Amino acid sequence: MSSAQAVLDRAFAPLQAAVEAKRIPGGILGVIDADGQRATRVIGSAQIVPAQRPMAEDTWFDLASLTKVIFTTQRILALAEAGSLDLDAPLISAIPDFRQYDPNAWERKVTFRQCLGHETPFPGVFPLYTYGSDANRLRAFVLQHEWPSGPPVYSDINFILLGIALERLEGRAIRQMDPGRGFAWSADPAQAAATEFDSWRNRVVVGEVHDENCFALQGSGHAGLFGTVRSVLDFAQGLLAGQGASALIRTPVSDRRTHGWERSHDGWSGGDNCSPETIGHTGFTGTGLWIDFARGSAWTLLTNRVHPTRHFDSGIVALRRAVGDLINQG
Template sequence: MIPARTAELLRAAVGPGGPSAAALGVVTADGQRDTLVVGHTRHGGPALTGGEWWDLASLTKPLFTAREVLRAAEDGLLDLDDPLARHLPDLAWMQETPLRERTLRQLLTHTAGLGAWARLYTWGDAATIRARFLQEPWEVGPAGPVRYSDLGYVLLGRVLERVRARPLRNFPLESGLTFTPDPTHTVSTEVCAWRERLLTGETHDENAAALGGVAGHAGLFGTLEGTLAQAERLLRGGWLSPAAQQLALTPQVPERTLAFVHACPGWSGGSLCSPQAAGHTGFTGTGLWVDPTRGLAWVLLTNRVHPTRHGHFDIQGLRRAVGNTLAAQ
């Protein structure tokens, strides 16, 4: 089910100048599965066995945060069109800002007008960052245009903590997903300039790491089988209730669903996917895609930031090539 050409692409990508590891999982609408693992947990390290943990990075957004927001809506704890201030009344206290009235739906679809990123990890300890984050006078642009934002998902994480009355780290996760991987069975990511060590089993994203390892935008780890199980449930049903799952995969704004990026020109899933396809990627080199029309879903996990994010490896080119070869079979 994994074409020979796809396997050739992965084997050629792994090694000096590229990631040390790659894992591909494919599942069809009738439940057929196929997987391939190539490489080592780090350059010069042990060969992959297939059961390792991978830092999923921004796959945390759809697979955890957006899904949990939709689950909270299913449970009647919030509505997608609630303003932020309804759940975070202390947000931007004594400030005149449109942020308090921006909705959960706008945060989910990256249309709330928030910027992409800030150096939260330079602010101090986790408690200081959490307190300052809600009071920082963020520059907020007009609502509507898609503006990818980690900051918006950090806010969604805080909303989830309030409505569930528990920290994100204590949310239940399905088999094959965790916030606390065993470092001895985890694929390494970057030699971090901030932490001055090779990261293995700890969150690569600096801001999520500074917040204790978990935030709304990053911090989730998954095995190949665990992440592929999420793709299968998205494809075959059961990821959420039928109504919520449809919203998670249906465009809400140009190129965005409530949880994923919808197929569009230059899309990470390749140009041969159907117009109904959707997916998401992670900075560490991860990705998940679902093409309901073709009855196909797949997961590609790499550690493309190993040993540094500043290399020249073309992860987007590999993602598109894998998607195209799978669609062409």
């Protein structure tokens, strides 16, 4: 039995318990060990409302904020390494009309690096989708709104702006860009894990992006990517092998963050047993990916914890930490 299989055997128990307790409909845990061996295990249902479908190895997940690290961060850092942008330049170098009616606006000084590290004064959340249904008008709103300034927090606005910068630099909409091998911007509903019954869209969301702002923007840098456990593990294995892995994804910008990623710290989603060389990220729909460069290992926990509603304590925070602790036990 591979060490990956042994790790999976002990780390699967918290996910199994969560599904059996009906806190989460279903999920998949996938691990990569230091020898590059993989193991995955599936449990529960991909959908329970209005009809039940089993979770499968090839189920597609709305990866939510994993989009930030798998797609947007990779693309921004690649452009920086190619000399197409300066990470310490303000966003207006790519978006000159950002807050164009106030030359002294603080927003015009925000840099790419600050957005990648969530070191900006933007608010943590903002319901853009309630301001209209025209994607171009909503982009204009993002760029011209006088944003309240507060202490740095994790904010989708950072990556919505990075997505707009990508669109300007590449001359096409995000959904016209290649999402990467094994990834997509939507999925066949018959093969996708369902997310929430959305009262705004008045339907169970499945195969289309759950995030309301991304849906209204018709593609964004902060959410929208779909993938399978295989594609997420392929991506992680590539980073471990140094393929397309900028050193900046491991370079701190604060005590909790690198460029795009979260880094190992007390109380974080990866648990307490990670090496200091571990980075990770989570997604609101119940997804997550963690990569330990010191051990040469990685794991992904993909769930549909918001199905059929986010307004329920799924225990996802404790579940992620419990899985991480068991994976890195001993």
